[in-house]
Amino acid sequence: MSGPEVLAAQADVLRTRVGACWPGTRAVFRGQDLHRDLDGSSSMDLFLFGITGRRFAPNELRLLDGMWALTGYPDTRLWNNRVAALAANARSLPSLGLAAGIAASDARVFGGGPAFFSIDFFLRAGEQRRAGAEVEAIVAAELLANRRILGYGRPMNSTDERLPPLLALAGREGLADGLHFRLAFDVEAALLRRKPFLKLNYAGATAALAADLGLTSRQYQVYNVFKTMLGMPPCLVEAAEKPEGTLMPMPCENVTYEGPARRSWVDRGAARHP
Amino acid sequence: MSTPQRLHTRIWHEEPEPDNAFAARTALCHGYDVYGDMLGRVRWTEMLFLLFSGEAPWPEQTELLETLAVALANPGPRDQAVQAAMASGTGGAPSAATLMAALSVGAGRHGGARDVFEAMTGWVECGMELAAWQARLAGAAPQRLEIWPAAERAAGFDPHGRRTPGIVLQALERLAAHAPAQRLRWLAEHREALEAAAGLPLAMSSVAAAAFADLGFSPEQGEMLHLLLRLPGAAAHALEQRALGYKRFPFPPVELQDDPARQAVAA
Numbered sequence: 001m002s003g004p005e006v007l008a009a010q011a012d013v014l015r016t017r018v019g020a021c022w023p024g025t026r027a028v029f030r031g032q033d034l035h036r037d038l039d040g041s042s043s044m045d046l047f048l049f050g051i052t053g054r055r056f057a058p059n060e061l062r063l064l065d066g067m068w069a070l071t072g073y074p075d076t077r078l079w080n081n082r083v084a085a086l087a088a089n090a091r092s093l094p095s096l097g098l099a100a101g102i103a104a105s106d107a108r109v110f111g112g113g114p115a116f117f118s119i120d121f122f123l124r125a126g127e128q129r130r131a132g133a134e135v136e137a138i139v140a141a142e143l144l145a146n147r148r149i150l151g152y153g154r155p156m157n158s159t160d161e162r163l164p165p166l167l168a169l170a171g172r173e174g175l176a177d178g179l180h181f182r183l184a185f186d187v188e189a190a191l192l193r194r195k196p197f198l199k200l201n202y203a204g205a206t207a208a209l210a211a212d213l214g215l216t217s218r219q220y221q222v223y224n225v226f227k228t229m230l231g232m233p234p235c236l237v238e239a240a241e242k243p244e245g246t247l248m249p250m251p252c253e254n255v256t257y258e259g260p261a262r263r264s265w266v267d268r269g270a271a272r273h274p
Numbered sequence: 275m276s277t278p279q280r281l282h283t284r285i286w287h288e289e290p291e292p293d294n295a296f297a298a299r300t301a302l303c304h305g306y307d308v309y310g311d312m313l314g315r316v317r318w319t320e321m322l323f324l325l326f327s328g329e330a331p332w333p334e335q336t337e338l339l340e341t342l343a344v345a346l347a348n349p350g351p352r353d354q355a356v357q358a359a360m361a362s363g364t365g366g367a368p369s370a371a372t373l374m375a376a377l378s379v380g381a382g383r384h385g386g387a388r389d390v391f392e393a394m395t396g397w398v399e400c401g402m403e404l405a406a407w408q409a410r411l412a413g414a415a416p417q418r419l420e421i422w423p424a425a426e427r428a429a430g431f432d433p434h435g436r437r438t439p440g441i442v443l444q445a446l447e448r449l450a451a452h453a454p455a456q457r458l459r460w461l462a463e464h465r466e467a468l469e470a471a472a473g474l475p476l477a478m479s480s481v482a483a484a485a486f487a488d489l490g491f492s493p494e495q496g497e498m499l500h501l502l503l504r505l506p507g508a509a510a511h512a513l514e515q516r517a518l519g520y521k522r523f524p525f526p527p528v529e530l531q532d533d534p535a536r537q538a539v540a541a
Contacts, residue, residue, distance in 0.1 A: 002434075003434055003435065003436045004434055004435075004436055006434050007434050012526055012527075013526050013527055013528070013529055014526050014527070014528045014529065015528075015529045015531060016528060016529070016530060016531065017530075017531045017532050019530070020528040020530045020533075026535070028530060028532075028533060028534060028535075030532075031532035031533075031534060032534060033534050033535075037534065092370070093368055093370075095368075095371070096368065096370050096371065096374070099371075099374060100374070103378075106421065112421055113421055116421050117419065120419060218423075221421070249296055250279070250281065250296075251290065251295035251296055252288045252289065252290035252295055252296070252298060253278070253290070253295060254278050254279060254280055254281060255280075255281050255283060255286070255287070255288065256280050256281065256282045256283070257283060257284075257286070257287035257302075258282055258283065258284045259283070259284035259285060259286075259287065259304050259305060259328070260304055260305035260328075261305055262302060262305055262307065263305040263306060264306075264311060265306045265307070265311045265312050265315060265316065265330065266311065266315070268306075268330045
């Protein structure tokens with residue numbers, strides 16, 4: 001089947017395996033009755049079941065829960081938190097502020113980008129390690145192909161304060177001995193021999209742990225959407241309590257203008273630009 | 275006293291009121307006095323061009339952007355981005371939620387802004403060289419890993435099309451008639467060869483990409499403008515469905531393929 005027939009076959013009906021609800025009767029969540037079979041499930045349990053279609057053990061869920069909690073930083077200056085807070089201070093809605101803040105977390109320099117590329121690296125490196133490759137060779141090949149390995153180094157401070165509590169959590173839950181998590185430290189050692197600031201960071205460590213839990217890079221991308229979300233509600237709530245429009249106000253003189261000098265619209269066109 | 279936090283911009287310059295540093299007396303856009311000189315003389319598309327390019331457009335550029343803006347204004351209620359806006363609106367969600375829905379869906383590779391970005395990257399890399407385009411469309415270049423879902427076909431083509439839709443041909447013809455539209459004319463001239471290379475008919479996103487490139491915009495600017503210019507239709511349809519109410523909005527039957535109730539009966 002190809003062309004418009006593909007569309008015609010899906011018109012007027014929703015075919016699905018993930019679930020449905022019949023108001024007044026029941027709801028099905030990935031093949032199980034939500035209120036009977038999944039009664040008592042935690043949000044994280046259902047979240048991971050929803051993403052992957054498989055159930056995770058209690059210690060795995062506690063680790064995944066803790067990986068969010070350890071980076072829930074209510075610092076309104078952080079770009080994603082700032083988005084949520086500005087929405088509240090501009091007297092918009094919490095839903096809009098949080099949705100935009102979460103979307104802003106899918107960034108190149110923090111949040112979604114490094115997380116995705118990091119787990120992709122660990123999954124590939126893990127395969128190579130299982131096939132017998134040396135860590136040094138894996139790192140050298142990766143640097144040659146992609147110039148850098150995301151999950152190492154940090155723009156503001158190369159020491160990541162979240163790692164000790166994360167290591168403690170993973171150890172407490174018996175999940176600190178997986179191939180990818182151990183590999184993360186071996187890769188760090190290889191990188192530190194090249195650049196002393198390329199220490200393992202939180203994005204790298206959590207990606208390695210997620211790889212050990214069997215998440216694919218696309219599954220981890222969904223899990224990771226909310227990783228920095230817990231810092232947002234406090235920022236948003238406080239910003240809503242402040243007088244409207246007073247969050248990070250900017251006087252005119254703080255905007256450094258670096259564009260063309262004043263010119264006349266009426267007299268424009270002396271020279272034709274490309 | 276803390277250090278002033280400086281924001282740097284080449285776009286906007288405000289002079290404060292003498293007694294209030296937080297209120298603007300004048301505002302310049304790339305050097306032009308917006309409220310003192312431009313307002314009343316400038317069309318919306320001229321302002322748009324100025325904001326993105328930093329220079330005032332020539333009349334023929336304004337005409338091309340204006341025509342493109344009309345072509346993109348409403349993808350129609352069957353478009354997935356507009357459907358998302360309507361689904362948000364029919365439940366009575368805030369107006370911003372309907373536009374966020376349209377943006378989120380319209381950002382994607384399926385005829386959305388990412389499709390335009392990729393097609394514009396093609397113009398950067400291939401120019402008007404047919405052989406380069408044919409190699410690109412045939413998928414010769416390896417895909418780079420990115421956070422976006424992997425491309426499933428050549429950007430700018432309709433994965434479920436049978437022939438180039440009439441509205442795409444009409445838009446291409448009208449846009450190609452504008453003076454700066456050299457890529458659009460090349461696209462019209464080589465459309466069949468490009469479609470053969472892609473194995474699919476041309477989509478509206480290809481036309482938009484060529485037009486943005488002809489206007490001198492980068493792929494990033496084209497992506498942003500595509501998101502922006504398709505919002506009017508999404509907004510209007512969302513408002514219409516909000517007024518009509520959810521009882522008149524499609525809610526198809528579901529075919530649940532692993533229903534535990536059915537499995538219990540079967541057992």
